Amino acid sequence: MKQANSGALVVFGLVLIAGLGGALLARGALYLGMHEGDTLHLLDMALRMGLHGQWPHLDFMTPIGILAIAPIAGLVAMGLGIGTAILWAQVLVALVLLLPLVRMAGSRFGGLWSYVMLGYGVVLCLALVHGLANPAPSVSMHYNRWAWAIVYVVLPLALLPDRGRARPYLDGALIGLGVGALVLIKVTYAAALGPGILVALLVRREWRVLVVAVVAGCAVLAVMTALGGSGFWVAYLTDLLTVAQSETRPAPGGIDFADAVAGPANMPSSILALAVVVLLRMTGRKAEGLALLVLAPGLFYVTWQNFGNDPQWLLLLGAAVFALLRTDQPDSRHAGRLHDAMKIAGVAALALTASSAVNIAYSPIRHLFAEAGNTVPLLSALAGQDDIRVAEKRLYKVDAGVPLDGVGQPFAAYHDRADRKELSRLKGEVLPACELSTGYNAMFETIAADLEAQGHAGSAVLTADLLGSLWMFGDLKPLKGGAPWYYGGAPGLAAADLVVVPLCPTTEKSRATILAALEKSGWRFDELRRTDVYILLRPVRP
Template sequence: MKKTDSGRLFAFLLAVLAVEAGLAMWRGQLLVGKHEGDMLHLLEIVFRMADGEWPHVDFMTPIGFMAFAPIALFVKLGAGVGHAILYGQALVGLCLVPLAWRAGVSRLTGYWPYLFGAVIIVLATALVHGQAERSVSISMHYNRWAWAAAFVAILIATLPPVEDRRNQTADGIVVGLALAFMALCKVTYFAAFIIPVAVGLLAHRQYRTFLLALATGLAVAAIVTAFAGVGYWAAYVGDLLRVSASQVRSNPGEPFAAVVAAPAYLGGSIVLLMGVILLRQAGKATEGMVLLLLTPGFFYVTFQNFGNDPQWLLLLGILLFAARPAQDVKNGFGWDMSMAVGLAGAAAFAMIVPSAMNLAYSPIRHLGQDAAQHTPLLPGATLHSDLQTGTVRAMRVDKRVPMDEPGSGLEALAEKAGREPPVVLNGEELPRCEILLGLPALFDGIATSLEESGHGGEGIFIADLFSSIWLFGDFARLEHGAPWYYGGLPGYEMADYVLVPNCPVHPKVRELVLERISERGDSLVEVDRTPLYILLQKG
């Protein structure tokens, strides 16, 4: 197969980046259609970082700082957060261009480097996390970025270099940077793929690549330590351990067994395992072995990601087509192994087409959004009004309540269904309900109420999933707080008051927070009450 013109490939990747990022920025604002809670989580972290705080050290999160640093950079430079998100994505895409170029030109031939590079850029600049749902969303952008880095490192480790394109120094730097980014963006990816990547490099006798990747990773770690301090790493590990033991969200989707063998995923699992078998039968033992080692990591990362989208199928298709043997190679059954491996690759592509197309044309879909149907996510932040969400989702506050409450006529069903008893606060049963929609309006209403009752400027710990009240009013930001609750009482020590919502976003979190406070022996004295919340002072 014809070798790729390296200069043409680099220009192509820049063109794809210009188109994808340019289309996303065309409107001059970011209009999202779902995941408002995730957006509040993102904004709290970005604003904290723009003010000089470090994740893990100054606030709790299992997500690494590189997931937010590109966005925080542009906020610090004065951009509205909607623009900052789009600029941050473009910056990540630009940084990935040389990595994708080196991986593609050194391991692939023909048109495959172009497809591979385009996939990397699309993952960096898309305006949806994947799947086939058509709403625009920036939620979980770090999963896309981490997949892009993982694809680069895995491609270099799995396939041998193309003749006359060997450069172990360049390969080592690229792999080291990709692995370092995974570790500092979402460590799940690093943990899942570090061993297969290392084994792949050693199996292909890429010893210098292995050593330079290690040195590059250590150099990045040293730079981070110089800026964040030695305690950064202990704090990072501490956050990861707390999240892994979380009763709230240790994993955000299907059980692990379902991600491997449920009807929606079984086809991809079979294609992956068949790819391993076919490669080994085709005489590609090293590629087959590395692919087998990658299998648990592919499954685990999918299990850890919301939506359980098996985006590794994109890479699997490219790997299988690139690793096809010569056409005269046959297995014990007489099969043409080039065709067999190619068919497996085609099957992998077919299964991921809906998600891949959704990612690729999401910037175009963003152009078609009706601005009149959107409203700023942060109503009082003029600078950041360039980030907007659907008006209905922002302003219509909906809740879910059980119908088998006392007096409903269905009381007998509650016990049979195993419904948990209501949460009790100071001897009073709290309402059983759950917020489904309208988080921006809810937080804005609570913030306004608190300020009108004279609690502006106070540090308020919220017994719920989010602690985003300071984004909507003049309230102190809690030191060592958690933008997303995973467990414990992060930020509680610095709080003046505890706010218990009458209807929380996550009822289990409200229950856990009150249990933890009770275990400490702290008393909570009610100082204010509205239809939305009970405000208590720590005793």
Template structure:
């Protein structure tokens, strides 16, 4: 099979970026349809970094700095956060363009190269996290970015050069790519490092392996120069804290479910079948590489919200590469060249719903009606280019327990097993309520009440909940060394003036964990206000 025409291939890749980028930016802003909480988590990190703070050193997060640096670049140029997010995706696509072009030209036959290039760029520039959920969202963009870079790194590592070869360039791209994974979402780095190294060694590409090591270390050195060596210690501490956390050990189904449940069994079967077919066809190196990659594919899928197996399109690309003799058959009499093609087609069929959803998301974004949206940060006109659906911003819904005294459901209380989430604080039971929608209105109402009662200006609050982004909506200051998303412990509490206990938190279990940790730690607080939406306590730190 011939490799792609260089001029046509690069034109195709540029066209994909230009079309998706133009459609994405044509709206003039970013209009979110869901995941407001995740967006507020992202905004806290972006604004902290734009003000000069470093992830891990100045605030807690398990996500690496390169997941946010492209957006911060545009923020520091004075652009609004909505357009900065969109431009960051276009920028990353253009940065990846040479690597995608080289991987396609040096490793892949024509049809595989085009499928590969399109898949990588769609992953970078999509406006939804995946699955078949159609609502536009920036949530978990770093998962898409990491998959895109993983595609490039894996193709260069596990496939031998075809007609052109440049070991130095291979090493540079692989090393920088792995460094990006380590500094974006380390799960991908951990999952794919061994298969990449084994793939390079099995293909006799030791020069590229040395180059990858050198370029990866060069990236680490550059980061160390600007962030100091303490950055790496802080990063490891954050990862250790999160890995030991019981708050969100895995954001979805269990590991066994990801392998054996009906929704995933087909993908697992095609991966296993592909490994067997490759070995039968004499493609020992690629078969070994896929055998090593499969656990990583499953692990990353398990760790990502939605458990979307976005490795399936990469599997299809890899299966389109071998040039198997037409007469070669296995013990069942199957012609292996055709069998590999069928396996690739099955992988594409399984991948298609999610990939089509990703590809179509910028067009859905373009068709949204701005009249249905409002700014997510109303008090910050410079960031009004980030909008959220008006109904989701203002319709405040929660889940409450109905088995209260007098309901006729009292005999069901024991079987409901709510004790794991119920909590009392300072001897007073807190209501059983969990916020489901309307986090923007919820935050705005709370901070307005704080301001009207003199508890906001220049003060810091530690919130007993999953999110602590109230400072973005008010005159509050942000916590020093806080956590934009709560994973455990009491990060930033030493700098807090007040403890804010929401009566309907976004996570009942997190509220309980925080309040129990405060009481177990012997931290003394005094009640200063009981408002309809929250209780507020001051910290007793005299002496």
């Protein structure tokens, strides 16, 4: 396959961005079908930055990097509604990555594959679903898609030989800038894949590419230090360590790393990756085989770290296999069979990822035809931020999970066999076991309205729960140092005017963990009010 025409690739990419981006923006709002909790997490961060000038890590706790939020927050600061800002941010990210994707696709792939790789990189930026096969529109984990789009630039440039005129300085700059961006989007990608990228460049003796990549990556970090100060990195590292030690969310996918690699869902892809390593070595591609062997654990780890454990690297693996196919095998007696085995491995990789890839690619079109009837704003109280819409029943149908084997309940005889963890305790009082499964808006609006009625408007509130979204549902202010998504400790306590303890939180474990942290803090908490929905406390410094 010859090197693809760069001009044709640019035109193809622009047409794709215009078509899919137009499908996203044509509705005038963002219509969601799932993951409202994850969306509130994103909105909390973006609105803190865009409306209140806060910085992640320095002003609020999160393991998500600043570049995952800044494109959205910047558009909010310019006056766009948060839903429109999310959609336009996706388009802008696709435009920024277009030329790097063109360089990757045109120089490392040929023929149809160059368009496939460019196209998939673009749709990763523009999609409204994180993968898997559930078609409902969602912006959950958008940063994972953006990070994968960058990975689709960086890994082929590092791993595959150039099909045309070598441009080591350009390739090195793209690799270094890409890895630097991964550090500032989700550091897991850079940490997990960095060693494999380094080995790929070393074994292929791409010295100039490596040196330029290191310089470009350091330049990204230097610019970030100039903007945020050295304290930014200390705060970022502190947040990452807090999450790594978190008891409330040890694994996003809910499974052990071993299951993410060798469990029923991902065992075929893991075996396939190792089989490709063997085949590459047998066909004379020893450098690429070694690099993939080093990359594989990182790819497995990133898959485990991402909710849903969807191996988004499979399409890249399949395309790379076809790009590396060659007929001049070292042992002519087996050349044909090895060639066929490589083809089979490539087809298998594409087959394993087909449902996820199609779901991602088609999601902007689905959004164009998303059901708008009986939808309401997700953010019901913030002026100008009503352009994220969700089916009303998903926000206001209140369902909860409660145990039925407690004292005085019908299945109390089985309580000892249930192996339940200790319930949340507030100053020695055991709180009822309950977890809210739907109806986030109903809970937040009820608590916010009651706080305002009691004269607490304008307060900064620490919520003993997973989400710190309460401030977006009433006349309240975001908690400085708080956590939009709770991982551990008592973040924001020093700036909190009030502490709200939901009687039916979104996660019981989060409530129990934060109440235990409050008890250890040495502060006094005076009870101000108790309703059927929450307990209100005033924190008093020791």
